[in-house]
Amino acid sequence: MTGEENEAVDEDKIVVGTIELALPCRHFLVEYKVAGSEKFSPTLEFLLRIIHSAPGIERGQVSAFFGYNDDEIAFVVNEATVHGFVSEADSRLNLTIAGRELFEKSIDGPRLFSVRKKIDKVSFDLLSISPTSQKNLRVKSLPELPISNEAASKGVAQEIQVNSLRRFFGELGLSRSREGEVPATLYSVDNVRAENRFQESIPISLVASISSPSIVTADLSEWRADHEIADRLEIEREVSKFVDTLKTLSRTGDGDEAYDILSEIFPDYLDRFSTRRGLNVERFWREVAGQDPSPRVNRKTVPVVGSLFTKKNSRAIGQVIEYGARNFNRTLKRERLVL
Structure with a gap:
């Protein structure tokens, strides 16, 4: 879990949870030629x-x-x-x-055109065959996204040699030029050799619609920008499949029992949402999902939606602890004065 999800979500959307998945990746040693033009x-x-x-x-x-x-x-x-x-x-x-x-x-x-041989180590993920970078995983043993059709390293290397290196040549930074040159262009890819594997973590926000809370989708905007995700549709599809496996069907009576417990613990707060038939769940959801869960001196009880590990909920919990510690210190000082 991570509390670093992107808060720039549509007004009708709300983050109800966060997860991290591991993306299988590999380093590759590429031998290629570039054409440059010297001034x-x-x-x-x-x-x-x-x-x-x-x-x-x-x-x-x-x-x-x-x-x-x-x-x-x-x-x-x-x-x-x-x-x-x-x-x-x-x-x-x-x-x-x-x-x-x-x-x-x-x-x-x-301009004078010249062709030079170069050797570089590059990194690609093994699902979309797109550039990636090796970073230390914040959480070990994350669930790993499966490689479609169990793509062999040889097949990935061939795809890099034929298509991916040319397609992402600029993004990989291989077009950097020496002083006095314009940026180099890829002339040919001569050889690609697979090296060690590693994993990249993908932070994912689980987003629900306020108007349709039962529909939860994956938001990858914290991981990469929209135009980069568009180049990695295979990853987006596998993430969506994984999120689907997290969905469960509620059992008959689960909701009633949970609402009864809430009403018992917070009777005063939930009184305005209650009717003769019980808790007005739809009204309660709309108000809770649409408000900022920030505790204040005059609002000590605030509802939260989703996992406690989301950024918004973690911040609210931190404020509650801060208020509690502050009140405790005040009480302690008063008792010392009395003594």
Whole structure:
């Protein structure tokens, strides 16, 4: 159980309980290639731009335009020809095929594309094959969500190699670039090797509708944002199946017996909800579910809905204990004064 459920729930909704489940996950070692584009030095970029704008321009014209001396223009032209982007004939400069492609592949100017090999360790859950992270479980031995069709590690690795790594490339942080580069793009996935397994805990709020309290659904908003949950529908389905297993049918007479006990313990409080036929359960539920269960000096009895471990109810219990301790200390001081 956890008391950290999300309180940003619809006005017609109320949290009646919280649970945690374990999500099976695994680390994977991936070998892949990325394509990056490095920015040119300003001098080389300016040279390529002016040749692109004025094909066949003479070396001397370029030197005069930028104010280069003989050594400087020789250095810049040599850098361009060594990369194979510029050709020179009779002191006239032209872009090669490779040089023209630099402008065709980029709308904001010439860039140099390169492919690099990389190896990284990434983590995926074994249900939706989506990125996850290893965190210490707050509670050990949590119920684990089952893996659909008992997906083997080899099958998961293949799915990562074919689809998931490309799909979540940015989310995994693998597109990070070095200084002077634009973010890299995935060029190919060469190998994926499964490593050790671990579990991620999923905090779940059990939410009921005030208008239909018997319908309880799972809320995963504390675990992940809505757009991330949309990428993990397999997990959402398994959580819903598990919540369904927690539902029980009430036995005949259970309700009457419970209401009788409440009326006996809190006769004054429940008097306004009582009729000749007994407790008006529907009216009692609507008022209890819609109010803030915060005890005050003039309101020492407050009802709570759902598990005592929900955040709202835990806070109310803490306030009751605080009020009790405060009153106890006052009484103790008075007794000491009397003595």
